[in-house]
């Protein structure tokens with residue numbers, strides 16, 4: 001942020017979709033969906049709506065988060081809603097793998113959160129609100145509401161049909177707000193890709209009927225050439241100075257045609273004005289202007305940017321580290337080799353569920369992620385993945401470093417180098433300039449990375465793989481990044497950098513992540 005009137009978007013980069021936010025005093029809390037990853041539902045804290053720090057994960061115990069081994073990629077935990085009521089935080093979400101909504105509470109948002117209460121209600125995207133009588137209402141996609149007892153999960157009334165948007169597909173992410181003498185109903189429609197949109201209606205009664213706003217959808221980027229696309233799935237919050245704001249998801253695709261997005265759906269922020277009792281927002285940009293005196297305008301914005309983990313902690317991994325479906329206690333240790341993260345292989349391949357993996361989200365288009373790993377007698381490495389069928393790996397075993405690409409039914413070794421036994425530094429870098437021409441064959445990639453083929457530029461980015469030798473870094477291969485995009489892999493997540501072991505045990509001394517220029 002250059003001066004006090006602008007802020008950078010996304011405010012939570014990388015795959016952080018379906019944001020929900022609430023304010024308690026001077027503090028803002030935000031949560032996102034997490035799908036097949038454990039722990040689930042990352043929770044963030046901020047004092048200015050722009051600078052967010054992850055303070056934990058709401059679902060961090062297997063008793064709260066059932067993700068059986070056959071949980072599909074992009075299944076599991078869908079959109080959550082966070083609210084604060086009578087001194088307690090409430091979080092409700094849907095585990096589409098078990099087909100149930102779960103409601104947990106806490107007095108401290110950093111946790112621990114309670115064991116779940118399950119709600120026997122259909123649909124997805126549950127949201128909570130309390131009416132003037134103190135009754136609790138659950139609203140779900142479709143859109144319909146139920147009066148519930150949040151202590152027991154008992155449904156006391158409903159379904160009460162609500163307004164379902166302007167006719168766009170998938171009316172979802174509903175939220176009810178008591179503002180003045182009105183009940184406002186915010187709904188997303190159009191689906192969570194480039195047709196996404198946000199619409200609003202209001203009523204004097206929480207049961208409706210709802211009258212739609214004068215301009216609906218009041219936010220959509222569909223059919224525009226704006227950099228930020230797929231804007232939708234929003235939640236409103238009033239700031240400490242009375243100004244109103246909306247968090248929402250969006251994507252930043254790269255490449256000429258078709259564009260590809262690799263960072264997943266990210267969390268954006270936009271200021272809201274009220275005109276004649278209805279919300280109005282400007283288009284969502286990477287740099288937004290904040291009303292003077294508003295918390296975002298007063299924020300000194302630092303990109304979360306670089307981070308390094310030397311695994312010197314002994315009790316717990318940082319909350320940003322996520323694993324697939326579970327993280328068995330005997331699969332990892334910070335004490336077996338102090339100052340190192342030791343991983344023990346559970347699965348034998350990254351291509352199927354069950355692999356021992358500890359990962360963090362890619363948060364910048366141009367970045368470098370490196371590890372210093374001692375494979376011992378095992379097979380271990382660093383992967384850039386979207387799911388079990390879409391990942392690029394650089395791994396070491398038996399004194400050989402290999403670069404392996406798995407895309408759908410295809411699996412291939414793209415480069416290899418013999419290295420001395422013992423710890424080795426492996427790096428994966430992504431760049432959005434100087435892209436590889438799209439038609440270079442695998443052979444060309446090994447012998448002459450970037451050989452010109454004179455056809456139109458490639459898609460979204462180039463992924464390169466390095467091993468550090470005594471003679472300096474050696475690039476073993478460079479691969480077209482489009483195959484690790486949502487447009488190719490499908491699904492609701494985004495890329496993560498993962499430390500993994502598929503044979504025996506291995507120890508990681510450090511993980512280092514740095515955004516590089518362009519970003």
Ligand code: 6LW
Nearest residue numbers: 078079172173191192492
């Ligand atoms: C989310 C819903 C959606 O719950 O996708 O397409 C689901 N829309 O709002 C997962 O992100």
